[in-house]
Amino acid sequence: MTRTEDELITIDRRDESKPVNEWKKQIIDAGRRRHLSYSMDFDTRSMALEEPQDSWTDKAKELHLTNQQKVIDGLKSEYGEWEIDQKIENFKSIGTKPFSVISYHNQFFDQIRRAFVIGAYYPALVGACALGERILNHLILDLRDHYKHTPEYKKVYKKSSFDSWRIPIDTLESWGVLLPKSVIEFNELMSLRHRSIHFNESTYMTLKDDALAAILHLREIIEQQFTTHGARPWFIKGTKGHVFIKKEFENDPFVQEYFLPTCHFFGPYFSISFAGDFTPQFCDFPNYGEGEWTDEEFAKVYEEREHDQLAKFPDEVEGSHKLS
Structure with missing residues (x-):
């Protein structure tokens, strides 16, 4: 069904109580946005428990050992000091x-x-x-x-x-x-x-x-x-720093069910900052204009963006839309 002009809205006016695929049909610049694959659910501390490599510089070894001790101290606090050596070995064994x-x-x-x-x-x-x-x-x-x-x-x-x-x-x-x-x-x-x-x-x-x-x-x-990162069939290639979902996979049942509900719908000039507790805050422009970008075109615009083109948070300048 063709969208009429009266039905079209900018993303800051979407009804978030509706499923993603319902409100997305109304977004005026949907063709120039992609879903950002993003998550803060991870734990890479086990990597710090590896021994420094001989090929590393002295400075790199020193920094690694400092981080390693911080991880060990954190594990002691988290799991208790009783049999801590075995706990550290177990934590290292299960990996990230x-x-x-x-x-x-x-x-x-x-x-x-x-x-x-x-x-x-x-x-x-x-x-x-x-x-x-x-x-x-x-x-x-x-x-x-x-x-x-x-x-x-x-x-x-x-x-x-x-x-x-x-x-x-x-x-x-x-x-x-x-x-x-x-x-x-x-x-x-x-x-x-x-x-x-x-x-x-x-x-x-x-x-x-x-x-x-x-x-x-x-x-x-x-x-x-x-995973929210890596080489998977549903991710666009060639976007350094962030991963986006391919347009063709937005209708894939698995991606629809498990990715889209938690993946913000952004244009290439969105920006991100972190609160004191490292909670991510996102900001984007409400309207990138009508028309369709291929995944390759979206990736090119994203890769060529300059810092002064990024959306500013509302307390910095008008014209941007903050998303938590």
Whole structure:
């Protein structure tokens, strides 16, 4: 349906109580905006626990060791000093928590990581397997109505949950929802889940290793499917510093469900600042004009922008629109 002039509005007049895809149809300059993939849910402290490399300069080594001690002091405060060396080793083993969109898995994954760090390996193992199953269930239940035309739909449309992983993994792979690496990781986690959740005496002997393996499989799944940064099919290439979602993927069911609700809709001259608690604040112009930019054109404008072209926050100059 063609938009009439009366229906068109600037983005600062949108009704945020409506779903993204409803109010976006009214935005006068929607063709010149893209969704910014952005999240503050991550933890990269484990990288500071690595030893300095011989090739580094003395200054770089000194700075790294200073940061390392700050991380160790923080872990002592967070997890307690009892058996702190083992806790530090466990924290280092599970690696970073990847940048991720905010969804149902974030809090649970954090709890699983914490369980492993304090040596609660069985809760960590069971939790990782259970969260893998929960992710599969959410993906099927959240997305299946978009795939009613597919032969796989008849296998999943009646069920309210799935405890057999084979059907959801195969279905999501057929729908093109799961990336190839995610399929591999889900299959590996499924095998570990079968061996660990069902009675198996060998679990006592391999508990820590199994728990770590489960967490690493789960971490890779989250990084593959839910990361806000990196080379993924739905991200525009060539925008340094920030990542945007391709126009063609704005109608992709997975991207619609899990990315767009938390991804601001910006033009190339938006700006960002951080409050005292590092909460990001965004600012953008309300109208970039009508017309369509390809992803390549958007990326070019973004890459060539100058600092004095960026939107200023309202307390700096009129003509910009602040978004929290």
